[in-house]
Amino acid sequence: MKEEIKLMKGNEAIAHAAIRYGADGYFGYPITPQSEVMETLMEEKPWETTGMVVLQAESEVAAINMVYGGASCGKAVMTSSSSPGVSLKQEGISYLAGAELPCLIVNVMRGGPGLGTIQPSQADYFQATKGGGHGDYHLITLAPASVQEMVDFVALGFDLAFKYRNPAIILADGIIGQMMEKVVLPPFRKRRTEEEIRAQNPWAALGKPKDRKRNVITSLELDPAIMEQNNIRFQATYKRISENEIRYEEINCENADYLIVAFGSMARICQKTIELAAEEGIKVGVLRPITLWPFPSEAIARQTSHVKGILSAELNAGQMVEDVRLAVNGKVRVEHFGRLGGIVPTPDEVLAALKEKLM
Amino acid sequence: MYMDINDIIKPENLVYTKPRLMNDNPMHYCPGCSHGVVHKLIAEVIDEMGIEEETIGIAPVGCAVFAYNYIDIDWIEAAHGRAPAIATAVKRLNPKKMVFTYQGDGDLAAIGTAETIHACNRGENIVIIFINNGIYGMTGGQMAPTTLEGMKTSTCPYGRNVALNGYPLRIAELVERVDGTCYVTRQSVHTPASIRKAKKAIRHAFENAMAGKGTSMIEIVSTCNSGWKMTPVKANQWMEENMFAKYPMGDLKNV
Amino acid sequence: MAKIKGAVVVNKERCKGCELCVVACPSKVLALQPAEVNDRGYHYAFMQNPDACIGCASCGLVCPDGCITVYKVKL
Ligand SMILES: Cc1ncc(C[n+]2csc(CCOP(=O)(O)OP(=O)(O)O)c2C)c(N)n1
Ligand code: SF4
Ligand code: SF4
Numbered sequence: 173m174k175e176e177i178k179l180m181k182g183n184e185a186i187a188h189a190a191i192r193y194g195a196d197g198y199f200g201y202p203i204t205p206q207s208e209v210m211e212t213l214m215e216e217k218p219w220e221t222t223g224m225v226v227l228q229a230e231s232e233v234a235a236i237n238m239v240y241g242g243a244s245c246g247k248a249v250m251t252s253s254s255s256p257g258v259s260l261k262q263e264g265i266s267y268l269a270g271a272e273l274p275c276l277i278v279n280v281m282r283g284g285p286g287l288g289t290i291q292p293s294q295a296d297y298f299q300a301t302k303g304g305g306h307g308d309y310h311l312i313t314l315a316p317a318s319v320q321e322m323v324d325f326v327a328l329g330f331d332l333a334f335k336y337r338n339p340a341i342i343l344a345d346g347i348i349g350q351m352m353e354k355v356v357l358p359p360f361r362k363r364r365t366e367e368e369i370r371a372q373n374p375w376a377a378l379g380k381p382k383d384r385k386r387n388v389i390t391s392l393e394l395d396p397a398i399m400e401q402n403n404i405r406f407q408a409t410y411k412r413i414s415e416n417e418i419r420y421e422e423i424n425c426e427n428a429d430y431l432i433v434a435f436g437s438m439a440r441i442c443q444k445t446i447e448l449a450a451e452e453g454i455k456v457g458v459l460r461p462i463t464l465w466p467f468p469s470e471a472i473a474r475q476t477s478h479v480k481g482i483l484s485a486e487l488n489a490g491q492m493v494e495d496v497r498l499a500v501n502g503k504v505r506v507e508h509f510g511r512l513g514g515i516v517p518t519p520d521e522v523l524a525a526l527k528e529k530l531m
Numbered sequence: 532m533y534m535d536i537n538d539i540i541k542p543e544n545l546v547y548t549k550p551r552l553m554n555d556n557p558m559h560y561c562p563g564c565s566h567g568v569v570h571k572l573i574a575e576v577i578d579e580m581g582i583e584e585e586t587i588g589i590a591p592v593g594c595a596v597f598a599y600n601y602i603d604i605d606w607i608e609a610a611h612g613r614a615p616a617i618a619t620a621v622k623r624l625n626p627k628k629m630v631f632t633y634q635g636d637g638d639l640a641a642i643g644t645a646e647t648i649h650a651c652n653r654g655e656n657i658v659i660i661f662i663n664n665g666i667y668g669m670t671g672g673q674m675a676p677t678t679l680e681g682m683k684t685s686t687c688p689y690g691r692n693v694a695l696n697g698y699p700l701r702i703a704e705l706v707e708r709v710d711g712t713c714y715v716t717r718q719s720v721h722t723p724a725s726i727r728k729a730k731k732a733i734r735h736a737f738e739n740a741m742a743g744k745g746t747s748m749i750e751i752v753s754t755c756n757s758g759w760k761m762t763p764v765k766a767n768q769w770m771e772e773n774m775f776a777k778y779p780m781g782d783l784k785n786v
Numbered sequence: 787m788a789k790i791k792g793a794v795v796v797n798k799e800r801c802k803g804c805e806l807c808v809v810a811c812p813s814k815v816l817a818l819q820p821a822e823v824n825d826r827g828y829h830y831a832f833m834q835n836p837d838a839c840i841g842c843a844s845c846g847l848v849c850p851d852g853c854i855t856v857y858k859v860k861l
Contacts, residue, residue, distance in 0.1 A: 197624055225623045230649035234616040237609065237646070241589075241617035244607040247624050267610050366625075377605035377621075379585045379628055388599045390590075390608035536836055539793040539857045546792075547843035549852030558851055562828070563804030567850025723810055723844040763804040 176357045182322040182348045185355055186252060186278055187212035189326035190224070194361040195276075196247035197225040199238035201257060204290040205346040206280035209252040222363055232257040236264030236277075243273035244389040246369040246376030248330050252278035254346075255296050256287060258304075265339060266305030269406070270391025272375075274333035276326065277311070277341040280349035281487075283514035291514025292346030294436060294487035300343045301465040301495070308403060310410050312340040312417065313464040315435040319353035321462075327358065332417060334373075336409055343464060345487060347437035347516065410466075419462035420471050428457030430530055431475045432522070433496050434485040435461050442485055444519035449526070456526065464492070469499035476503040481530035485522050486510045505530060550574035552583055552603045559597055563763020565753030566595050566662060568720040572730045573633070573660065574602050576737055586629040587621055589614040593635035594668040594755075612643025615650035618657045622740075629741060631658040636677040637667045640702045644676075647702070654711025654745035658736040661702065661748055664755035665774060672758035676700040679777055684758070699777055703750045707783040713745035715784040719752045719775075721767040735785075744786075752778045789861040792841020796831050797853040803828035807845035807854060813838040816845055 180188070186209050190198060200210040210228060218224035225242075229235035235251045242249030253261060258279045268275055279300065283293035300313045312332050314325045322344065329340035369376055377387045393399040421439075424446050425431065434442045439460040449456040459475065461468050475482070481504055484493035493508035500506050509525035511517045552574040560566045577586050583604055590598040592611035599606030609617050614632035622630040639647050639661050650657065666684055667673040673686040677699050681690040691699075707715040714736055718729035729751060736747035752774050754766035761769055794815070796807075801824060808816045808831060817834035824830045831853070833839065841858025 197620060199620060225620075227619070227623065229616065230645055233613065234619075234646050234649065237613035237616035238620035240610070240613075241607060241620035242624050244617070245587075245621055245624055249620070249624070263610055264613070271608075377587055377607050378625065379583075379587060380603065380605045381584055386599070386603050387605045388608065389606070390599065392596060392608055534791055534859070534861065536793045539791060539841075539859050540795060541857065544841075544857040544859050545855065546841055546858045547846035547854070547856035549797075549855070553852050557800060557826075560850065562802035562850075563806050564850055567852070568848065571850075571852055721848075723842075723847045726847045763806050764809050767806070767809075 174359050177354060178357060179352055179354050180319065181208055181350060181352050182319045182344060183208035183280065183350070184212045185319045185322040186326060187216065188357055189323040190250060191216060191218045191222055192358050192360050193327050193330055194222060194248065194363040195224055195250055195330070196363055197242045197249040199227050199229050199235040199249065199251050201229050201232045201235050201253065203254045203257045205282055205349050206252050206254050206278065209278065222360070224363065232260040233264065236261035239275050240264055240268055240273065243268060243275040244271070244377045246373035246378065250276035250278065252280065254280050254282045255284050255293070258296065258299065262305035265311070266307050266309065267391050268339045269309035269311070270307060271389050272337040273339065273389065274337055275339050276329045276333060277339060279341060279343050281343065281345045283512070289514040290346070292437060292487060292516060293514055294345055294438060295489070295491070296343065297464065297486065297488060297491035300341050301467070309406060310465050312336070312338060312413060313343050314340065315343050315462060315464050316348055317436050317439050317460060319348070319351065320355050322348060323355050323357060336413055338409060338413070343436070345436050414466040417463060418466045418468050420468035421460040421462060422471070423458040423460065425457035425459060425475060427455055428478070429455045429480050430526055431479045431482045432456060432458045432485050432526065433461065433472060433482060433492065434458060435464060435492065437516070438485050438487055441517065441519050442522055445522040445526070448519055448523050467495045467499070469495070472496055472499040473501070476500055479504060481505040481507065483526045483530060484508045487516065488512065550578060552578050553601055554603050556600050558601055560594060561757040563754070563756050563766065564594070565664065565720050565751065568726060569660065569662060569751055570598060570601055572720070572726065572733050575730060576734045577604065579734070580737060582629050585627065589618045589621070589630070589632040591632070591634040591638040593638045595633050595635060595662065596669070598633050612638050612641070613646055614638070615643065615646040615655070615657070615659060619650050619653070619655045622655055622657050629737060631660060631737070631740070633660045634662065635668065636661070636663045636665065636675045640676040640700050648706065648709060651706045651709045651746045651748065652711045656740045656743050657746060658740050659746065659748040660733070661750040662753050663750050663778060664753040664758070666755050666758040668755045668758050679773060701778065703748060703783050706748050711745050712748060712784060713739050713786050714747035716782045717750045717752060717778060717780055719770070719780060721754070721770060750778070790840050790858060791861055792839040792856060792858040793836060794833060794839060794845060794857070795855045798824050798830040799826070800851050800853040801828055801830035802851055803830055804850065806848045806850065807831050810844040810848040812842060812844060813840055815839045
């Protein structure tokens, strides 16, 4: 089947994109606001068409470890959850990073801490971009701002994960997960055969042929000298990712006097703020990080040549603003604006905050 | 008739040797630890079934974490307790492969109880090898869910007190009740006869998994002589005299 | 009547001196070296009483470290 244009929710888009990508497996556990991902997969029954395995696990802990198992075999496997569930997955994610395994994780964020609310939030920015679990590691973090990007980032996330042998995460929020938009679905790709997987991922634990040594997937190394070397290798990977995979979008930035840095649904709200500001004669640009890690620090730093101040607008109490400040390094004023606990601000609230904090 | 020993030690007279799939890496286990015997049996069964190229082992967190260093097959090292979840995915994504987990009683019966029971309940076509030595070996001999009443460990130095710590958990009896299991058995490896029986059980379990009959669990009541602070020989005696009453030998289920 | 005779070879460097083979042997063939140790400091097992060996492989079976190879002939 070819490309198709359809109207659907962000969560449904994730499911359709995974099937079309040729994903081998999905393992999840229900949680609002992302349960439609697994529901859509179960309805689509991809095991009858592409052969994709879909399984409802007994917990997020089990689900992420199923992902670890599938990834250990070189398969394209994924899970999705929302904030409390993603917290439970952190041990497994650290093991995935430590064992250098590719996989895709989706977090459709809701407000916390604790059980919190089921309303949208971006309060898991720190968790996603700074590691989240124990140890020195990073996830390739993609922040979609549309249902189309939910589709596109499934393929991008898997491709980057396999390219660098590192987990990738789609950090969406409840708005992107729940809203309906028109999307272009890519054509179906065939799942890779075992022979292809063995050729592309010679490290995969798929059974040991006589002519190679056994493959062992592990994050354990008791010798600190070797463990340091492993960590140096991980850091080299993160450096390569940082050099090659930074993605962002600049909207109206060229002649802007003020810059808003915002990601995901917040970036869409801020696009409207640009228009409202223009009506008042204030030139505002929006820089939307698409990769939250690696973070577009240089692109933001470049803006300091002409903007008078930067507002980091987030659905949290001030997380990304720390990275913006690091990028800007004191050259211009950087302030944070956020609503908490699942409240989503209006574009004029953002404008009011910009005026109050920066002008 | 006198026969020189060198006339006997010839390849054609060989009756027993270290399994082919067990490599020459010296094992890190304490002298006399049951883990080594069970490793040998698994290596022999895989070899005899001719499935070494199709077998994937899931190693636990516990003393057997390094099982992957000794049996020459592909391995995945799990987070503590999560081996059955990992095995679930490996088997579902590779239905023709032989997938087994190897877990201690802390790994399987404490932190990983949920994963164990749910893998069994889904009837995953995997084998779970469960080493019940009544103690946490790797971390230095703390209480396990399987620790016997009155038994001393470093976290119950005055003996396990059920008022404080609850009762020894009999996992085999639990998973026997779960519909997804096809074979649940309790074995030991402390005598030549018990070792032969345990090997038959492992073989039967592996055949079940390959035939898609459901989950098989082989509990092996084992010793941890270091944790128990006994000689290996004494530990075997102590196991027979104390563990077998709570953890009786034999098949609980075989369908 | 056919008589059976066996012999074992202990991989002395692999042996950890756990004594399980000594106890398992029905013919009291094996013992641990009383004084000598291997490179890792273990009093390793050896055939103290080789003539008694019947090649039953009990020692090999119980050895956790796979140190023992067993041979047998029918006379
Ligand atoms: C999440 C987590 N918690 C605790 C530990 C520490 N730990 C390592 S092994 C172990 C117990 C292992 O005992 P058991 O499963 O009985 O195996 P044995 O060592 O006796 O063979 C513990 C608690 C860990 N590695 N990971
Ligand atoms: S601590 Fe116990 S279980 Fe671990 S290797 Fe030693 S004897 Fe075996
Ligand atoms: S059983 Fe093995 S390790 Fe133990 S003493 Fe005998 S040969 Fe040595």
